[in-house]
Amino acid sequence: MLSHPLALRALSFALVLGAWEYAGQSGVSAGFPAFSETLAAAWAMIADGSLPRAILVTLVPLSVGIAVSAVAGVSAGVAMGLSRRWEWLGLPLFVVMQAAPLAALIPLLVLAYGVGLASKVLTVCIMALPVIVLNSFKAIRHAPASLVEMGRSFQGTRPQVVVKIVLPAASPVIFAGLRLGLAAGFIGAVLAELLISPTGVGDLITYHQSVADYPRMFAAIAAVILLSVLFIEALDRAEVLFFRPERRRRA
Amino acid sequence: MSPDATAGPRRPEADAGAMVSVRAVSKVYPGGVEALSDITLDFPKGKLTTILGPSGCGKTTLLKIVAGLLPPTAGEVTVAGRRVAGPGPERAFVFQDFALMPWATVLRNVAFGIELRGVPRAEREAVAMRHIAEVGLQGFERHYPHELSGGMRQRVGLARALAVDAEVLLMDEPFSAVDEQTRRKFQEDLLALAAGKGKTLLFVTHSIEEAVYLSDRIVLLSRRPSRVSSIVEPAIPRDAPPEAIRRHPAYLDTVEAIWRGLKQYLD
Amino acid sequence: MTAFGYRVPQWVSLLVWAAAWEAAGWTDLTLLLPPLSGVIAKLFEIVPTEHFADALLLTARAFAAGTLVAVAVGVPVGMCMGRYETADRLLLPWVNMFVSAPLTALVPVIMALFGFGETTIVLTVVLFAVWIVVLDARAGARSLPASLEEMARSYGASVWQAFAKVYVWAALPEILAGVRLGLLRGVKGVIVGQLLVSVVGFGHLFEIYQSNFLMEHMWALLLVLFALAFAIDGALAALEKRVEYYAAAR
Numbered sequence: 001m002l003s004h005p006l007a008l009r010a011l012s013f014a015l016v017l018g019a020w021e022y023a024g025q026s027g028v029s030a031g032f033p034a035f036s037e038t039l040a041a042a043w044a045m046i047a048d049g050s051l052p053r054a055i056l057v058t059l060v061p062l063s064v065g066i067a068v069s070a071v072a073g074v075s076a077g078v079a080m081g082l083s084r085r086w087e088w089l090g091l092p093l094f095v096v097m098q099a100a101p102l103a104a105l106i107p108l109l110v111l112a113y114g115v116g117l118a119s120k121v122l123t124v125c126i127m128a129l130p131v132i133v134l135n136s137f138k139a140i141r142h143a144p145a146s147l148v149e150m151g152r153s154f155q156g157t158r159p160q161v162v163v164k165i166v167l168p169a170a171s172p173v174i175f176a177g178l179r180l181g182l183a184a185g186f187i188g189a190v191l192a193e194l195l196i197s198p199t200g201v202g203d204l205i206t207y208h209q210s211v212a213d214y215p216r217m218f219a220a221i222a223a224v225i226l227l228s229v230l231f232i233e234a235l236d237r238a239e240v241l242f243f244r245p246e247r248r249r250r251a
Numbered sequence: 252m253s254p255d256a257t258a259g260p261r262r263p264e265a266d267a268g269a270m271v272s273v274r275a276v277s278k279v280y281p282g283g284v285e286a287l288s289d290i291t292l293d294f295p296k297g298k299l300t301t302i303l304g305p306s307g308c309g310k311t312t313l314l315k316i317v318a319g320l321l322p323p324t325a326g327e328v329t330v331a332g333r334r335v336a337g338p339g340p341e342r343a344f345v346f347q348d349f350a351l352m353p354w355a356t357v358l359r360n361v362a363f364g365i366e367l368r369g370v371p372r373a374e375r376e377a378v379a380m381r382h383i384a385e386v387g388l389q390g391f392e393r394h395y396p397h398e399l400s401g402g403m404r405q406r407v408g409l410a411r412a413l414a415v416d417a418e419v420l421l422m423d424e425p426f427s428a429v430d431e432q433t434r435r436k437f438q439e440d441l442l443a444l445a446a447g448k449g450k451t452l453l454f455v456t457h458s459i460e461e462a463v464y465l466s467d468r469i470v471l472l473s474r475r476p477s478r479v480s481s482i483v484e485p486a487i488p489r490d491a492p493p494e495a496i497r498r499h500p501a502y503l504d505t506v507e508a509i510w511r512g513l514k515q516y517l518d
Numbered sequence: 519m520t521a522f523g524y525r526v527p528q529w530v531s532l533l534v535w536a537a538a539w540e541a542a543g544w545t546d547l548t549l550l551l552p553p554l555s556g557v558i559a560k561l562f563e564i565v566p567t568e569h570f571a572d573a574l575l576l577t578a579r580a581f582a583a584g585t586l587v588a589v590a591v592g593v594p595v596g597m598c599m600g601r602y603e604t605a606d607r608l609l610l611p612w613v614n615m616f617v618s619a620p621l622t623a624l625v626p627v628i629m630a631l632f633g634f635g636e637t638t639i640v641l642t643v644v645l646f647a648v649w650i651v652v653l654d655a656r657a658g659a660r661s662l663p664a665s666l667e668e669m670a671r672s673y674g675a676s677v678w679q680a681f682a683k684v685y686v687w688a689a690l691p692e693i694l695a696g697v698r699l700g701l702l703r704g705v706k707g708v709i710v711g712q713l714l715v716s717v718v719g720f721g722h723l724f725e726i727y728q729s730n731f732l733m734e735h736m737w738a739l740l741l742v743l744f745a746l747a748f749a750i751d752g753a754l755a756a757l758e759k760r761v762e763y764y765a766a767a768r
Contacts, residue, residue: 011608088531090531093532100747102706104720107727107736112548112549113549154363155339160367164367168352186620187622191622201623209629224620225620246395
């Protein structure tokens with residue numbers, strides 16, 4: 001019975017939550033509430049509307065930043081993949097950005113653009129952009145040579161081959177990049193709210209931390225993590241729905 | 252060079268002039284690898300010619316040069332009198348690894364060659380349906396490649412090449428990725444299919460039996476840098492049933508002769 | 519890329535960007551970009567200072583400690599998950615969740631538990647790095663060809679011997695790939711940790727520069743950090759190459 005997949009999953013959840021509860025109750029630290037306390041706090045924050053409101057506020061820089069990064073990032077990556085010239089110009093830049101701890105740029109953004117929405121959107125962008133660009137670039141470069149040759153053998157023009165063969169073949173990796181970009185964007189949004197100026201969920205976290213209301217602080221953190229998981233899952237479903245018809249039906 | 256023995260009708264007699272002419276073609280890859288050296292050949296119209304040779308000898312290279320997918324380093328290729336400068340509507344290629352678009356249905360894959368020409372949807376789907384039925388895949392139009400077996404996928408590739416109605420069909424080891432039983436069936440089907448259409452077929456394979464079974468003419472290439480080693484025209488009656496052909500003395504003799512000729516190229 | 523018939527190497531494009539930056543600085547294009555020359559000058563100013571050396575030492579210590587823990591914990595756990603179905607089913611959902619979750623949100627938790635000091639920073643590094651190390655070690659363990667396993671068993675290797683002498687080495691390409699990504703995440707972790715716990719290390723320096731509107735100083739510090747991160751990544755990439763040769767033949 002223990003080897004049944006669902007049973008193991010349930011056991012896994014139970015173990016972790018149980019450990020959490022135990023650690024909280026046994027007073028490992030004043031700052032570590034039990035799972036039950038966190039759950040109660042979360043419920044209270046949903047009921048009084050503070051959590052939903054905060055999420056909506058956080059979603060603004062997140063969505064704007066992701067939308068901008070997705071459009072700019074995929075375009076840049078595809079352009080670099082299709083043209084050696086653009087690759088030469090862009091690749092070293094984005095490779096450096098990918099390896100660098102971009103979070104360190106945030107104080108600079110604040111200094112230059114203040115503590116408003118613009119800095120937060122830019123934070124999301126700098127976190128999400130490199131991985132989206134590099135994945136899109138890689139996706140185009142790794143377009144299956146055999147299919148491209150097939151397109152040429154039927155006298156496809158370059159635009160035809162790019163649109164009908166290269167882009168569809170590249171879309172899975174591009175989407176993988178968008179998923180990673182979305183995750184990075186979430187990090188950026190939270191970081192922006194913790195470092196720049198407290199709004200939305202970041203505000204909930206810092207406020208409850210400052211008044212030592214740890215159950216509520218934990219609840220806010222758990223909420224944002226859950227949210228990111230849901231968003232990424234939704235993106236995955238959207239990809240299958242719109243772009244990969246062959247994955248919808250299992251033979 | 253064995254003379255063309257006639258022991259029965261083989262193929263609707265067509266103009267015996269050359270459809271594809273290869274003149275002094277050489278191919279050197281960047282890095283210095285010399286694949287082909289001074290190849291001069293004719294591929295007669297309406298016949299099935301096989302290019303046979305040891306592994307790595309440049310058979311596929313030659314086929315791709317004829318297809319216009321690779322430029323020769325020297326020499327030229329003419330098809331129906333016109334010089335080859337790239338892929339053209341009179342030639343269609345069948346790929347060894349099928350080259351099907353995994354995100355498209357069988358119907359779209361088969362219609363792809365015509366789609367690239369801008370033919371409207373209804374028309375090209377009608378043409379595609381015809382050819383799908385022709386290769387025996389009716390009922391599978393809405394399936395995706397991953398739902399098909401290897402043999403079925405290659406039939407899609409073949410239907411796609413037939414759908415563009417090219418005069419020359421170029422086939423790059425089309426049956427090497429399927430199992431032995433399917434392969435034999437394919438060989439028989441291919442003969443039946445090609446018989447009525449008067450197409451010129453250029454076939455690349457490393458299987459001697461396949462070559463002797465299918466071909467009107469076999470071109471043997473030597474080891475790299477490949478030259479034309481010899482040209483064999485199997486004197487096999489085509490009106491007998493497949494099993495009988497494979498046991499016919501002429502068939503067995505030809506296979507043996509070619510094998511002896513090629514053995515010298517093995518280490 | 520070729521220009522005027524000469525092959526221009528990739529890194530030259532960075533020079534092009536540097537030139538563009540300098541130009542942007544001179545034309546006062548945006549407050550964000552002071553002239554690059556000014557930044558470089560400041561760079562030589564701040565690097566030899568004691569503040570900088572202290573911050574660098576702290577960062578290096580925390581980074582080393584954190585990644586060591588992440589690798590020491592992550593690789594064995596990942597390999598166990600790769601080889602034992604039960605462990606995999608128990609742990610995988612969590613690992614998958616945390617590898618793409620905004621871990622930054624968890625740093626306040628660490629701060630609440632461990633205060634505003636170096637321990638928090640080390641733990642942040644572990645938090646950021648460990649998940650991808652686990653995932654890639656798992657992938658390495660799963661890609662072990664059954665024949666290698668059978669070979670080890672047939673020659674009488676104990677579980678411990680098999681792991682240490684065969685499996686870890688066989689999975690090394692994937693493990694190294696995971697460690698490399700883990701190290702990169704660890705660099706981000708050590709920076710994020712210092713930014714949030716703004717009273718130590720580089721976070722402290724950034725605070726000082728920010729409140730004094732010292733844009734050029736901030737860029738100089740950034741460039742140093744970026745160069746360090748890049749160097750670490752480069753070193754690991756070289757190491758990965760050394761192991762690559764047998765990856766395909768397994």
